[in-house]
Amino acid sequence: MNTDHPTGHRWRRRLGSLVGSLAAASLLVTACGGAGATSGVATDSLESTGPAGDAAWQQLIEEAKAEGEVTIYSSNTTEQLTELASRFRNEYGIRVDVVRDVDANLHQKIGAELTTGNAVADIVVQATPAWSEQLGTTGELTAPLGPAVNESEYDAAALLRPSHDFVTNASVGTFAWNTDRLPEGLTGYEDLLDPALAGGRIGTVLPTSAAHIDLYENYLDRVGGADYMERLAAQKPRIYPGALPLAQALASGEIAAATFVQDQTKEAEAGAPVDSGFDDMVWGGPMYAGILTDAPHPAAAQLLANYLVTPAGQEAISYRAASVLPDIASAVITIDKVAPQDTAAMTPEALEALKTRFNQLFN
Known part of the structure; x- marks a missing residue:
């Protein structure tokens, strides 16, 4: 795995209004408080943030902490996303802003941000594979670099697509x-x-x-x-x-x-x-995650994307759903039991x- 920062990914912080482009229908949740405080997600399985990664990955974690925040757009449930945000902040001290909406509205938001250059989203998780595949094909998604995606029980061969979007749960x-x-x-x-x-x-x-x-x-x-x-x-x-x-x-x-x-x-x-x-x-319904190439917080986006497919992240995002890792107590089934x-x-x-x-x- 190559964990060097890719020069073509335009890792830079964008300026301008970040909140102004969000539609009123969005639910914006800023994570705070302790893990499990609001969702009741089961936590009796062994939690882990996955493989430690190499020195380059550890440097990325420090960069992510310096960025201090990350924004995720997703059509997962509010319960899942609130728990994910809380756990991630407790683990890394990074605030997670969650915009929860249906796929169609998220697609419109991302489209507007790409058109205007007013980037807000760092990572998007939604259930329309053709949309995220097209986004990746046109260069708007960047490859996930994290060790949990590339060096763990996560089945990257089946779940990470050439368009750089990857399945996190269903x-x-x-x-x-x-x-x-x-x-x-x-x-x-x-x-x-x-x-x-x-x-x-x-x-x-x-x-x-x-x-x-x-x-x-x-x-x-x-x-x-x-x-x-x-x-x-x-x-x-x-x-x-x-x-x-x-x-x-x-x-x-x-x-x-x-x-x-x-x-x-x-x-x-x-x-x-x-x-x-x-x-x-x-x-x-598999959920497809993608890291936006022009993410305002590129290191934090990579870190959150990696966290999604760690045991700790799966406990949150796969709550009452299908997990992409085995032995996730909060999940109903594993993704291999889902009809193709x-x-x-x-x-x-x-x-x-x-x-x-x-x-x-x-x-």
Whole structure:
């Protein structure tokens, strides 16, 4: 591994307004306080910041500390990102500003920053592989240098792409039910097509990201049978803007069953009348990280990117998700248990086509 600073990466601090270009819809979280203080992420596994790296890497860590801050844009959950920021600051004394938003909005923000030269983001983590691949192909992403990416249990051969974006975790969604309204439970996605669940007793999510292309047009057909989307639409389910409001509706009893929520073990342990199950093949949306070539804090960006795939970072970012390392206590599964995606089909054009088809079927 070459840990020398690449001359082509334009490692420099940009001036100008950093916050002014952020849209009001963003959630800006400045990490503070102790690790685990807000998220409840499990910490009973052995934490590690990965391989120490060579002298050049240690020098980069010092440069990152001198920069003192780093900004991450991500569509991971607020819970994951807040924990990540807290842990990273506790470990290195570097403040992490988190801008949490859906993929489409993050893409617009990055596009505006690239166009105006008003760089804010240092690293972006999102679920649209075609977008980050294009960003890397045009030279807007720089290769991760850290030893955790290149010299550890992380499977760089499978998860680090030539476009310099790399998989950090995968959001995992599955079917679930309200145990008061549906005490017999569900055994799989085919059960959601029971006529007894028609007429608003089921909830599903509105497609908003490229990952939903795989969910609706690939995965559900494989585990629930051909034309699953059409048969689900015939059930007249309620539509929710995301997995979180869908899970909230499930817990409140507004709906009896849901197509796509996080594993409900945590909610059930807290007393909510919910449960969930997994098919043999689990749906997951891999999250792709990329270090911006014009990152205002290039050393801190490299350090945070490396931290994402260390055991300590995985405990945060893979909370209730699929991890890219084994033995992560907070994760639901490891990424090798996630059904493969057809990433070539997950394009912005395909997402718009899915939205149109979804509206025609479900409205």
